[in-house]
Amino acid sequence: MYAVILAGGSGTRLWPWSREEYPKQLLTIRGKSLYQETVLRLKEMIPYENITTVTHYNQRKALEMQFEEIATGIKSYFIDEPVSKNTAPAIGLAACYIYKKNPKAVMAVLPSDHHIELKDKFIEVLSKARDTAENYGLVALGIKPDRPETGYGYIYCGEKLDSHTFKVEKFVEKPNLEKAQEFIEDSRFLWNSGIFVFKVEALIKEYEKHLPRMMELLKLIDYNTYDNLKEIYEKIENTSIEYGVMEKSVNIAVIPADINWNDLGSWESIYNILPKDDNGNHIKGRVYSFDTADSLVLGNSRVIGTVGLKNIIIVDTEDALLVSRKDKVQDVKKVVGLLKEEKAEECKVHKITYHSWGSYSVLREGSNYKAKRIIVKPGHKLSLQYHNHRSKHWIVVEGKAKITRDKEEIDLTKDQSIYLPVKSLHGLENVGVENLEIIEVQNGDYLGENDIIRVDNNHKK
């Protein structure tokens, strides 16, 4: 069995934790990131080698790091979408790739940013879905609703196929509240979890029937080099698997899954899955609460005092803070919308920027200088680069560095420093076994990103 994990989303409904370039699937809500939990959940069913992650190129590095963290020694397989399309192209892309490897394959399609509480039951259902897919082709996982939810699509069950499987009568778009209330009265309505299991061969046939132009294009892609991916992908229609395939297909099975599923679409749903204290609060960080109940407080480095609150969400980060009534969190997207309009960095990236080699954060930005903290992981290095408008001071505060400055190579350790003049070609490598930590002070009349001239491209800073 194969798995396709969809990890290209850029949701900002969990702002300020999630940002455009640091979306929900990268976040750690409980122990591991949502993407990592998605991978780990498959452990007993699907070998890590058979997992393909479809993502957007600017999230690739972060996801790769997260994959390697849990599947040590196993080469992860990623397909980068050159532009974000919807789920139909992403799933089609993975289907064509897997079909070339194994034309008889069955593949599970899994969103990377959902929570499933009952992991054993999930594996049970997935196993049933695989068997059904072998015979039936296309299988959806449906969730029994426990509230009139207007935020999800629904699946309406038709005739019973066996003890645990129904034929899909129809896919139903997100309803209004009135309809959602009707749906919850009728046990044949299930939530569409976005989790599917497909006989790949059968799925491709359905694409050929309902999205013939898309499948034609997808088949032209070179799945060894992906050289022509960008060119072809740009021509492909932007549509969802539900709209493009599932709603038009006549032979789809659905298995009702009682797995305590949650799409974590808002801070309220995060609150719902986290453990609570006697006052109904989930509190993280240096938080001092009085007379506070039914609230979620996610602190960062700052002390937080809360007094007299009920049903409030507080999420604090280095550069942005959210305070919201719990049942109003859907409007967090309005905050993000305004930030986007104003081109504010706080909706796009975090103050700390993660790379494959480590991370950096800006400690202080003056009009003509910038102080940064740089962490380089053992064995990693930053690309050789120079600048036309800034010099740098590097002060090692932890670990061992090998520094290149023009023709020199200099070893530096804790409490040692070096000056890198304007236009000097410089590189940085961690040659120790612990993290290398450096305080960098840049001076110059222009400190923008486009005055970083890289000489090799193996490790981008």
Add this chain to the structure above:
Amino acid sequence: MYAVILAGGSGTRLWPWSREEYPKQLLTIRGKSLYQETVLRLKEMIPYENITTVTHYNQRKALEMQFEEIATGIKSYFIDEPVSKNTAPAIGLAACYIYKKNPKAVMAVLPSDHHIELKDKFIEVLSKARDTAENYGLVALGIKPDRPETGYGYIYCGEKLDSHTFKVEKFVEKPNLEKAQEFIEDSRFLWNSGIFVFKVEALIKEYEKHLPRMMELLKLIDYNTYDNLKEIYEKIENTSIEYGVMEKSVNIAVIPADINWNDLGSWESIYNILPKDDNGNHIKGRVYSFDTADSLVLGNSRVIGTVGLKNIIIVDTEDALLVSRKDKVQDVKKVVGLLKEEKAEECKVHKITYHSWGSYSVLREGSNYKAKRIIVKPGHKLSLQYHNHRSKHWIVVEGKAKITRDKEEIDLTKDQSIYLPVKSLHGLENVGVENLEIIEVQNGDYLGENDIIRVDNNHKK
């Protein structure tokens, strides 16, 4: 006429803006700090030279700077309490000092952390009070209550002395709610504003009668050198002017003052005096609010998103955040209490520490290093010092520095750096006309304050 400003309070009811070592009177609520507003309010009545500020020694520097900012060229006069006592010793101290200068003086006593909206009316009342004090000796300013307030003491008016003055029948301690509700029905009850005008001679006589031991001790102090102040002050009783003198005195006048007075005793009272937008919000900083009403949001450098809030106070600072229901802010003191118990820095000081020479803030603290940003004002310098356990890197990012390192004197400017090894004696002076800004990186196994060995004491860091 003379004025005594009481500025020794260490209130933390406005945490996280106020801290133990940065109390309410130093805060800028509207344009100028509360202490500065207190000084400016007297402008038309009392020459700045006749103002004496009584404070605690650890707040002296900050207050002095604030005084000089508004009264350029005028030498401020401060009396530092070596230990915090209550208002009776502080007022007695100032009275004895002023009596020595002018035995016929009339002095106004003013808390430094209140707000008075109607400044012209205040001056009018103060002028009446001065005239009354000349004849009558002791005069209190009473405020007509507009709500059953349990947080203030009250003054009960007796017989009418003239068109605007009453004899004080009695001083009444803070009532419970039931009593406060009775008081508001009876127009003879006024709030005690803590503002008094005294004929100094008469006040000293009252101390001699009701606090004879205290006055005896106060008279022993050398008001030129204050050499024996500490020794004597430690023996003095800790009591308030109301309890020690006013409640026992039989000849006190009170003038009802309609000056829109507010003691700013909580964030709710701050909210009340600030201008509001159409939604009843007062918002400062980079704040994006949706569906938010009747709230106070005081941002700092971070972006704040607020969604679906009503009657909420949000106060953000570099290292601490408060989120409170507006009518529950009296419990902010409980947060501060817990922080105190845990000896947390966030109740004591701000992340940025102000000195007469400038300021510094910690940008990053590692286990064996600390990165700081230091600003030195033109013409100022830091004391010569050395450390047994840390070295320092100084990188100038703005301005011109003269640096002393053991026997050397080195001039540094923007983008230049120097290394100060362990045990090297070093000093720093701003020899330019603009602020000098330095990034300091300390390395060492011990970075505590008691490894700063100062060699001269003119300018403490």
